[in-house]
Amino acid sequence: MYDFALVFxxxxxxxxxxxxxxxxxxxxxxxxLARLELxxxxxxxxxxxxxxxxxxxxxxxxxxxxxxAPMAHPLVALSQRLRPDVVxxxxxxxxxxxxxxxxxxxxxxxxxxxx
Amino acid sequence: xxxxxxRTLTELAAGLRQRAFSSVELTDELLGRIEASxxxxxxxxxxxxxxxxxxxxxxxxxxxxxxxxxxxxxPIAHKDIFCTAGVRTTCGSRMLDNFVSPYDATVVRRLxxxxxxxxxxxxxxxxxxxxxxxTSHYGAVRNPWNRQLVPGGSSGGSAAAVAAxxxxxxxxxxxxxxxxxxAALCGITGIKPTYGRVSRYGMIAFASSLDQGGxxxxxxADAALMLREMAGFDANDSTSVDTPVPDYVAALEEPLAGLxxxxxxxxxxxxxxxxxxxxxxxxxxxxxxxxxxLSEVSLPHLPLSVPVYYVVAxxxxxxxxxxxxxxxxxxxxxNPRDLSxxxxxxxxxxxxxxxxxxxxxxxxxxxxxxxxAYYLKAQRVRALxxxxxxxxxxxxxxxxxPTTPTPAFAIGAKTADPITMYLNDIYTIGANLAGLPxxxxxxxxxxxxxxxLQIVGPHxxxxxxxxxxxxxxxATDWHTRVPEGYA
Numbered sequence: 001m002y003d004f005a006l007v008f009x010x011x012x013x014x015x016x017x018x019x020x021x022x023x024x025x026x027x028x029x030x031x032x033l034a035r036l037e038l039x040x041x042x043x044x045x046x047x048x049x050x051x052x053x054x055x056x057x058x059x060x061x062x063x064x065x066x067x068x069a070p071m072a073h074p075l076v077a078l079s080q081r082l083r084p085d086v087v088x089x090x091x092x093x094x095x096x097x098x099x100x101x102x103x104x105x106x107x108x109x110x111x112x113x114x115x
Numbered sequence: 116x117x118x119x120x121x122r123t124l125t126e127l128a129a130g131l132r133q134r135a136f137s138s139v140e141l142t143d144e145l146l147g148r149i150e151a152s153x154x155x156x157x158x159x160x161x162x163x164x165x166x167x168x169x170x171x172x173x174x175x176x177x178x179x180x181x182x183x184x185x186x187x188x189x190p191i192a193h194k195d196i197f198c199t200a201g202v203r204t205t206c207g208s209r210m211l212d213n214f215v216s217p218y219d220a221t222v223v224r225r226l227x228x229x230x231x232x233x234x235x236x237x238x239x240x241x242x243x244x245x246x247x248x249x250t251s252h253y254g255a256v257r258n259p260w261n262r263q264l265v266p267g268g269s270s271g272g273s274a275a276a277v278a279a280x281x282x283x284x285x286x287x288x289x290x291x292x293x294x295x296x297x298a299a300l301c302g303i304t305g306i307k308p309t310y311g312r313v314s315r316y317g318m319i320a321f322a323s324s325l326d327q328g329g330x331x332x333x334x335x336a337d338a339a340l341m342l343r344e345m346a347g348f349d350a351n352d353s354t355s356v357d358t359p360v361p362d363y364v365a366a367l368e369e370p371l372a373g374l375x376x377x378x379x380x381x382x383x384x385x386x387x388x389x390x391x392x393x394x395x396x397x398x399x400x401x402x403x404x405x406x407x408x409l410s411e412v413s414l415p416h417l418p419l420s421v422p423v424y425y426v427v428a429x430x431x432x433x434x435x436x437x438x439x440x441x442x443x444x445x446x447x448x449x450n451p452r453d454l455s456x457x458x459x460x461x462x463x464x465x466x467x468x469x470x471x472x473x474x475x476x477x478x479x480x481x482x483x484x485x486x487x488a489y490y491l492k493a494q495r496v497r498a499l500x501x502x503x504x505x506x507x508x509x510x511x512x513x514x515x516x517p518t519t520p521t522p523a524f525a526i527g528a529k530t531a532d533p534i535t536m537y538l539n540d541i542y543t544i545g546a547n548l549a550g551l552p553x554x555x556x557x558x559x560x561x562x563x564x565x566x567x568l569q570i571v572g573p574h575x576x577x578x579x580x581x582x583x584x585x586x587x588x589x590a591t592d593w594h595t596r597v598p599e600g601y602a
Contacts (some may be wrong), residue, residue, distance in 0.1 A: 060422050073324060099444075111453050113454050
């Protein structure tokens with residue numbers, strides 16, 4: 001188990017890697033989920049750095065969180081505000097589409113999806 | 116040669132109001148300094164000379180007639196994460212190299228309405244992911260105190276620009292320390308307000324439960340002046356909090372006597388540089404001499420804030436950055452074979468190494484089978500860290516400690532091992548996880564490099580935090596030091 005009390009004082013290389021290092025296939029499959037094309041050298045580099053990061057965050061396992069509710073919003077007392085269901089936006093597609101890589105007749109163009 | 120750049124933002128506002136000099140004069144001098152320093156510091160991505168001079172002329176006319184907002188004619192810079200209509204907004208990324216926002220961020224609009232003159236957009240870590248401003252597509256920013264060193268990050272361009280007196284104030288954002296850490300490394304003042312205090316509308320999202328906009332300036336009084344205009348409710352941001360904004364400037368001079376200061380025990384650890392610690396301890400003695408009461412406070416879960424952050428922030432980043440798909444704006448790869456190829460190559464080409472690493476980390480911790488073990492677990496520990504802070508603020512008014520473990524480090528020194536880089540934010544991340552306001556003020560030098568004192572307060576205590584920082588700056592002169600060559 002990773003000793004999180006040492007996080008402050010020990011350089012990373014001095015610690016033992018306890019996380020099972022990711023395989024090339026695992027990295028490729030995460031990249032696939034993230035829709036990221038990676039060069040072979042990037043896959044190798046990520047195998048090492050992601051394994052280190054996952055090992056590092058493994059420190060959380062040692063913390064007892066039984067009966068602790070997950071905190072998703074930093075202002076716990078405030079809930080997310082909803083706005084009234086009214087139209088507030090005007091049609092500005094011409095301005096928005098100035099930034100688009102490819103459009104025609106006010107439509108965004110992408111490669112053919114259905115043959 | 117004019118020396119207006121030596122004045123603080125507060126002094127400049129008074130001088131403009133008295134018509135001792137014009138905004139055009141001031142703007143022209145600072146544009147000259149920006150252009151002259153660009154090769155050495157690389158603090159800017161875009162300089163808006165023509166529109167700046169035009170805005171300065173408009174401000175001068177308003178001031179001439181006795182009008183103009185509280186910041187009328189004051190030149191500022193925006194971190195290139197804030198959308199500016201008509202001026203490209205890159206977020207330091209190749210992905211947005213050609214992006215011109217169709218609208219202004221609320222922060223940009225509010226500062227313009229207050230009369231501020233935008234001189235340009237500052238350089239930053241790509242998508243604000245970094246602690247050194249080295250991951251920018253537009254090259255690394257350099258520290259004006261020593262150009263071989265980093266200025267900190269991710270708001271390194273804004274920090275270097277203020278430290279080198281290219282602008283009297285600049286906007287910035289802080290997700291894990293990106294305002295306070297560069298403020299400390301560049302010897303200036305930087306405030307990250309309470310989560311929800313400053314609108315995130317038009318501020319490009321990195322980690323939505325942590326991101327908060329704020330200010331970098333030479334002094335706490337200057338930061339108060341800018342923040343007063345930036346803060347406040349915005350219906351366009353669903354996380355904006357509808358609470359009145361106190362007059363931060365008026366609160367600056369309130370007496371400090373009786374202030375209860377908690378020293379964060381976990382921050383004075385083995386990882387803290389000995390010379391850095393001496394400066395911070397000296398600063399605490401100054402507070403004692405001003406009538407504050409010091410006591411040690413322990414936040415036992417705080418050492419886990421970095422691991423919590425490196426689950427929560429990448430998870431939110433991987434979701435936020437899913438929008439960069441090459442369809443509606445931003446980079447698109449050449450000759451895509453099909454839709455999937457377009458997504459993959461667009462993102463593979465448009466994002467740099469650190470952004471890819473965060474997206475990959477976030478995708479992993481959110482993927483089926485790992486969500487509970489990583490993401491939910493991190494959110495539970497986040498709750499424990501938050502409770503530690505709440506408990507501490509029952510005993511003390513503010514918490515103090517170092518902003519960073521060491522002064523500025525060399526360019527390239529921490530790029531090989533991401534964990535080494537991540538640990539630079541070890542003292543700043545806690546405030547983001549709990550949504551608390553924090554400020555860094557210059558409190559000395561070690562190895563001729565600036566040291567930062569961090570002050571963290573309860574939610575919506577910006578006035579008190581700025582007041583405490585201002586009291587320190589009335590008693591010391593660290594904030595008046597300017598790097599050689601930029602005085």
